[in-house]
Amino acid sequence: xxxxxxxxxxxxxxxxxxxxxxxxxxxxxxxxxxxxxxxxxxxxxxxxxxxxxxxxxxxxxxxxxxxxxxxxxxxxxxxxxxxxxxxxxxxxxxxxxxxxxxxxxxxxxxxxxxxxxxxxxxxxxxxxxxxxxxxxxxxxxxxxxxxxxxxxxxxxxxxxxxxxxxxxxxxxxxxxxxxxxxxxxxxxxxxxxxxxxxxxxxxxxxxxxxxxxxxxxxxxxxxxxxxxxxxxxxxxxxxxxxxxxxxxxxxxxxxxxxxxxxxxxxxxxxxxxxxxxxxxxxxxxxxxxxxxxxxxxxxxxxxxxxxxxxxxxxxxxxxxxxxxxxxxxxxxxxxxxxxxxxxxxxxxxxxxxxxxxx
Amino acid sequence: xxxxxxxxxxxxxxxxxxxxxxxxxxxxxxxxxxxxxxxxxxxxxxxxxxxxxxxxxxxxxxxxxxxxxxxxxxxxxxxxxxxxxxxxxxxxxxxxxxxxxxxxxxxxxxxxxxxxxxxxxxxxxxxxxxxxxxxxxxxxxxxxxxxxxxxxxxxxxxxxxxxxxxxxxxxxxxxxxxxxxxxxxxxxxxxxxxxxxxxxxxxxxxxxxxxxxxxxxxxxxxxxxxxxxxxxxxxxxxxxxxxxxxxxxxxxxxxxxxxxxxxxxxxxxxxxxxxxxxxxxxxxxxxxxxxxxxxxxxxxxxxxxxxxxxxxxxxxxxxxxxxxxxxxxxxxxxxxxxxxxxxxxxxxxxxxxxxxxx
DNA sequence: CGACAGGATGATATCGATAACAATTTCAGG
DNA sequence: CCTGAAATTGTTATCGATATCATCCTGTCG
Numbered sequence: 001x002x003x004x005x006x007x008x009x010x011x012x013x014x015x016x017x018x019x020x021x022x023x024x025x026x027x028x029x030x031x032x033x034x035x036x037x038x039x040x041x042x043x044x045x046x047x048x049x050x051x052x053x054x055x056x057x058x059x060x061x062x063x064x065x066x067x068x069x070x071x072x073x074x075x076x077x078x079x080x081x082x083x084x085x086x087x088x089x090x091x092x093x094x095x096x097x098x099x100x101x102x103x104x105x106x107x108x109x110x111x112x113x114x115x116x117x118x119x120x121x122x123x124x125x126x127x128x129x130x131x132x133x134x135x136x137x138x139x140x141x142x143x144x145x146x147x148x149x150x151x152x153x154x155x156x157x158x159x160x161x162x163x164x165x166x167x168x169x170x171x172x173x174x175x176x177x178x179x180x181x182x183x184x185x186x187x188x189x190x191x192x193x194x195x196x197x198x199x200x201x202x203x204x205x206x207x208x209x210x211x212x213x214x215x216x217x218x219x220x221x222x223x224x225x226x227x228x229x230x231x232x233x234x235x236x237x238x239x240x241x242x243x244x245x246x247x248x249x250x251x252x253x254x255x256x257x258x259x260x261x262x263x264x265x266x267x268x269x270x271x272x273x274x275x276x277x278x279x280x281x282x283x284x285x286x287x288x289x290x291x292x293x294x295x296x297x298x299x300x301x302x303x304x305x306x307x308x309x310x311x312x313x314x315x316x317x318x319x320x321x322x323x324x325x326x327x328x329x330x331x332x333x334x335x336x337x338x339x340x341x342x343x344x345x346x347x348x349x350x351x352x353x354x355x356x357x358x
Numbered sequence: 359x360x361x362x363x364x365x366x367x368x369x370x371x372x373x374x375x376x377x378x379x380x381x382x383x384x385x386x387x388x389x390x391x392x393x394x395x396x397x398x399x400x401x402x403x404x405x406x407x408x409x410x411x412x413x414x415x416x417x418x419x420x421x422x423x424x425x426x427x428x429x430x431x432x433x434x435x436x437x438x439x440x441x442x443x444x445x446x447x448x449x450x451x452x453x454x455x456x457x458x459x460x461x462x463x464x465x466x467x468x469x470x471x472x473x474x475x476x477x478x479x480x481x482x483x484x485x486x487x488x489x490x491x492x493x494x495x496x497x498x499x500x501x502x503x504x505x506x507x508x509x510x511x512x513x514x515x516x517x518x519x520x521x522x523x524x525x526x527x528x529x530x531x532x533x534x535x536x537x538x539x540x541x542x543x544x545x546x547x548x549x550x551x552x553x554x555x556x557x558x559x560x561x562x563x564x565x566x567x568x569x570x571x572x573x574x575x576x577x578x579x580x581x582x583x584x585x586x587x588x589x590x591x592x593x594x595x596x597x598x599x600x601x602x603x604x605x606x607x608x609x610x611x612x613x614x615x616x617x618x619x620x621x622x623x624x625x626x627x628x629x630x631x632x633x634x635x636x637x638x639x640x641x642x643x644x645x646x647x648x649x650x651x652x653x654x655x656x657x658x659x660x661x662x663x664x665x666x667x668x669x670x671x672x673x674x675x676x677x678x679x680x681x682x683x684x685x686x687x688x689x690x691x692x693x694x695x696x697x698x699x700x701x702x703x704x705x706x707x708x709x710x711x712x713x714x715x716x
Numbered sequence: 717c718g719a720c721a722g723g724a725t726g727a728t729a730t731c732g733a734t735a736a737c738a739a740t741t742t743c744a745g746g
Numbered sequence: 747c748c749t750g751a752a753a754t755t756g757t758t759a760t761c762g763a764t765a766t767c768a769t770c771c772t773g774t775c776g
Contacts, residue, residue, distance in 0.1 A: 021732060032756050037734060045754060062512045067489045068429050069732035072761045077426055087454060093446045100472065109486065112470050114458065128467065131425045154420045241658040270658065277660045297655065300599040300628065302635045379762060390726050395764060403723060427762035430731045719775095726769070732761105739756070746748085 020063050029057045040065055071133070080108050080323060081129035082138040085117045085207070086238050091293050091312045092140070095162065098316025099138060106324060108135065115140070117206045117237040123148040130155050136323040138316075141208050142166020142173075158326035160319045164209055165337065172326065173337040174319040178209045179216025181308050181342045185262060185290060186220040188344045189306075192352055194260040194288065197221050198230040200247040200272060201264035207237040210264045213292060217262055230255045239264060244271025249279075252287070259288060260350060266291030266298045266307050273305065273349060288350040303348035311340045378421050387415045398423055429491070438466050438681060439487035440496040443475045443565070444596050449651050449670045450498070453520065456674025457496060464682060466493065473498070475564045475595040481506040488513050494681040496674075499566050500524020500531075516684035518677045522567055523695065530684065531695040532677040536567045537574025539666050539700045543620060543648060544578040546702045547664075550710055552618040552646065555579050556588040558605040558630060559622035565595040568622045571650060575620055588613045597622060602629025607637075610645070617646060618708060624649030624656045624665050631663065631707060646708040661706035669698045 026033040031050060038044035039054040046054075057063075071077045082099055084092040100110050111129060115122040123145045129137060130151060136158045142165075144152075152159050152170055159171040164178060186197065199217045202210045214231070221229040232251040234243040244263060248271075251258060263269035269291030273283050283289055283303055290306040291298055298305035318338055384391040389408065396402035397412040404412075415421075429435045440457055442450040458468050469487060473480040481503045487495060488509060494516045501524075502510075510517055510528060517529040522536060544555065557575045560568045572589070579587040590609040592601040602621060606629075609616060621627035627649030631641045641647055641661055648664040649656055656663035676696055 023732080033732090034734075034757080035755060038755085045752095047754065050754085062508065064485065064488045064509065064513070066491060066732060068426055068435055068491055069761095070734065071426050072430055072732080072763090073734040075734095075761070087445060088448055088451045090446055090448070093451060096445060097472070109469075109490075111467075114455070127422065130422045132467075133424060133426055150420065151422065155422070241654055245658065270655075274658050274660045296599055297628075300603065300632050301659070302632045381762080391762085392727080392764075393725060396725085403725090405724060408724080424762060427731095428764065430733085430762080431764040433731070433764095717776105721774090722772090724769100724771075726767105728766090728768100730765080731763090735758105735760080737757085737759105739754100741754070742752085744749100744751090 020061060021066075022063070025054065025057050025061060025063050028061060029054050037070075077133040077135060078108055079111045079132050079134040080136050080138065080320065081111045081113070081126075081132070081134035083113045083115050083122055083125055083129070084140050085115050087112070087114050089238060090295055091310065094312035095140075095316035095319075098313040098318075099320040100316075102317045102320035102324070108324075119143055119145050119148070119206075123151075126151055135327055136160070138162060138319045138323065139170075140164075142169065143208050144170075158323055160322050162315050162319050164212065165339075169335060169337070171335050172322050173335075174315055174322055174340060175338075176310070176340050176342050177216075178212035179219070181310070182213040182216035182262070182292065183220040184342075185292070185306075185308055185344055186217055187224070188346070189260055189262075189288070189290065189350060190224050190226065192350070194350075194352075195226055196230070196255070196257055196259040197226060198232070198251050198255060198258040198261040199263075200232050200234070200244060200251065200261060200268055202235065202237050202239065203233040204236050207239075207264075210237065210239075213264055230258055234268075239267050241267050241271035241274075244268030245275030246271075248272035248275055248289075261287065261289050263289065263291050266293045266295040266305055269305050269307070269349070270295075270297055270301060273301070273303070283349050284351050285353070288352070290350050294345055298345075298347070303351075306347045306350040307345050308342050309345045310342045315340050378419060379424075380421070383412065383415050383419060383421050386419060387412050395428075435491040435493060436466055437469045437490050437492040438494050438496065438678065439469045439471070439484075439490070439492035441471045441473050441480055441483055441487070442498050443473050445470070445472050447596060448653055449668065452670035453498075453674035453677075456671040456676075457678040458674075460675045460678035460682070466682075477501055477503050477506070477564075481509075484509055493685055494518070496520060496677045496681065497528075498522075500527065501566050502528075516681055518680050520673050520677045522570065523697075527693060527695065529693050530680050531693075532673055532680060532698060533696075534668070534698050534700050535574075536570035537577070539668070540571040540574035540620070540650065541578040542700075543650070543664075543666055543702055544575055545582070546704070547618055547620075547646070547648065547708060548582050548584065550708070552708075552710075553584055554588070554613070554615055554617040555584060556590070556609050556613060556616040556619040557621075558590050558592070558602060558609065558619060558626055560593065560595050560597060561591040562594050565597075565622075568595065568597075571622055588616055592626075597625050599625050599629035599632075602626030603633030604629075606630035606633055606647075619645065619647045621647065621649050624651045624653040624663055627663050627665070627707070628655055628659060631659070631661070641707050642709050643711070646710075648708050652703055656703075656705070661709075664705045664708040665703050666700050667703045668700050673698050 022036050023033045026036045036054055038046045039051045087093055103110055113125040126148050138160045140163050142161050161169060161173050163175045165175055201214045205211050218229050232247045234247045269289050273289050276283050292308045294307045294309035298307050380394050381391045384394045394412055396404045397409045445451055461468055471483040484506050496518045498520055499522045500519050519527060519531050521533045523533055559572045563569050576587050590605045592605045627647050631647050634641050650666045652665045652667035656665050
């Protein structure tokens with residue numbers, strides 16, 4: 001549009017206008033547009049010789065395929081939509097990378113959005129995404145607004161929920177039980193002799209994975225007869241390191257004899273450890289601290305942090321793979337649940353004097 | 359498509375098939391499709407009453423606008439493409455967030471891709487993006503393949519390069535001089551009395567920002583008459599914390615009397631500090647260490663890390679804003695350079711005994 | 717009271733590719 | 747040399763919305 005109003009001195013040759021279309025490439029080569037279209041896909045039957053000539057012309061003219069036109073007539077957008085709570089959290093960006101990698105060479109492109117841990121924002125994004133007619137959609141977690149669920153149902157595309165095991169799955173699930181993972185960590189530490197457990201996590205239910213970890217903690221501590229856990233909450237997600245530092249201070253003020261503190265994430269665990277160090281306390285000598293998520297930092301910092309390793313990348317990769325399965329099967333796959341692995345990683349931050357971790 | 363082959367027991371009422379189109383909404387309301395189309399945009403002239411009826415119908419039927427059809431006829435895709443080296447690096451994810459935020463309520467959607475610090479991958483991605491006919495494109499850095507430049511030129515859309523000041527800008531630029539920022543850090547530390555400077559950075563030229571920081575370091579150390587800097591290189595990007603730990607070990611083996619080490623990023627600085635701590639060295643007493651990027655970790659860890667604060671979020675936000683300007687101006691804007699701010703943040707990791715930082 | 721500005725709505729062509737089917741060519745085997 | 751199946755290419759209609767221009771309606775002002 002621009003260069004029709006005012007023919008500027010762009011360094012483009014006359015014929016170079018960007019309105020280049022498949023038909024023009026076809027005319028240039030002396031074939032029909034349909035043949036050019038076929039040449040762009042490997043499966044279509046076009047003679048090698050013709051394809052070569054077409055591709056040369058494409059190169060010479062600088063033609064770029066227009067997928068928006070293509071997807072209209074083929075009724076395939078080539079998009080997979082994915083919504084994550086935050087892209088700044090390396091756990092989720094690992095998941096996003098897993099999805100991107102799994103879609104490599106499938107002709108599908110990832111359309112990524114951030115919900116900021118908000119179901120309302122998620123609803124908006126789902127609508128925005130559906131307007132692009134994605135062929136499948138990947139969500140984080142299982143809590144969605146009613147309208148979001150309605151839109152997804154109507155869209156008639158495969159849905160994969162990740163990072164949790166929703167009670168009422170929409171379709172497919174790729175994730176693990178956050179509460180059981182946290183329970184495992186509690187039991188592991190209890191078996192090492194810890195008795196007085198503290199917990200640091202977010203306040204709201206917005207971070208559903210956080211809430212699940214919290215309840216897994218609480219339930220297990222009680223089951224083990226260790227009394228009610230000592231819980232400190234900080235603000236809303238996203239979780240920051242700083243909040244961990246503030247929280248450990250309140251926790252120790254209130255319950256100075258706490259032996260071990262579990263944190264909703266490694267980031268808050270790290271903040272807590274650094275704050276302790278700053279105040280002259282030694283971790284784990286004076287207090288043991290563990291995290292969740294096995295972020296890079298936890299294996300590097302001093303002391304190294306005990307945590308739950310989650311297969312973030314695998315979650316993304318498998319979610320995309322399940323979606324691809326569903327697409328190939330023409331949507332006739334059952335609504336399966338794919339469990340992803342997690343494991344306790346014991347490190348320095350919870351080592352007991354005389355009780356080696358290895 | 360699925361439910362035409364096999365009418366399954368989906369809990370959808372008969373009329374609920376997903377092939378709902380604007381024309382059907384129109385028929386339902388008793389208006390023309392054109393009026394429905396107008397109702398979806400705020401500026402169009404549709405009577406309030408009609409719009410209300412249409413929106414009710416949209417709600418009742420569960421219609422979702424189809425942008426792929428819309429963008430074909432309006433010749434506006436509603437996409438802005440953005441390429442970043444890595445999404446797992448919080449500096450870049452902050453930039454991505456800045457872009458997303460700036461596009462809020464503009465009707466434009468971000469199409470994000472990762473180049474993995476590779477110009478070849480960038481070229482592929484640029485082509486993939488251009489097939490979606492984005493209205494503008496944001497790139498990281500200024501080094502692109504010749505074909506990438508050609509494609510961008512032909513596309514005739516505004517381009518913004520970020521995070522650097524390319525020598526030969528394509529169009530607009532939003533960034534800062536990495537070498538000058540590093541030079542500033544060197545001078546600041548030199549003015550505090552440091553004389554024996556070491557540097558830790560990546561090996562390859564793939565991370566162009568890293569190379570620029572390195573050359574800024576080297577040049578400034580020499581200018582100050584402090585001899586050639588002591589440089590240690592580790593592997594290819596992305597930068598990991600672990601590499602920082604390994605690098606500081608080699609550096610101190612080779613030049614044990616080094617007083618201060620500058621790192622290409624806070625992540626490697628953190629790794630280096632933790633490794634020192636682990637080996638019984640105290641930072642900054644035994645050696646001072648500084649980073650680059652002011653990641654969250656640097657203000658939390660112990661000791662807190664001296665670094666260069668970069669306006670990552672602002673880079674994204676402004677890049678998107680410049681693109682919007684260009685789109686509103688119909689592409690007639692000059693090719694400006696927008697400088698973003700950076701500043702030295704002095705913290706514990708470079709404090710000299712008796713020389714307070716504040 | 718008539719005419720006309722301007723708001724609201726409709727009809728039609730079109731965006732650029734691809735699906736579906738038709739036509740043509742090629743070539744093996746009888 | 748002929749026949750028919752397979753390979754290759756072409757023709758036409760279409761995907762679902764929007765640009766554009768035409769039409770209709772309302773109300774106001776001279």
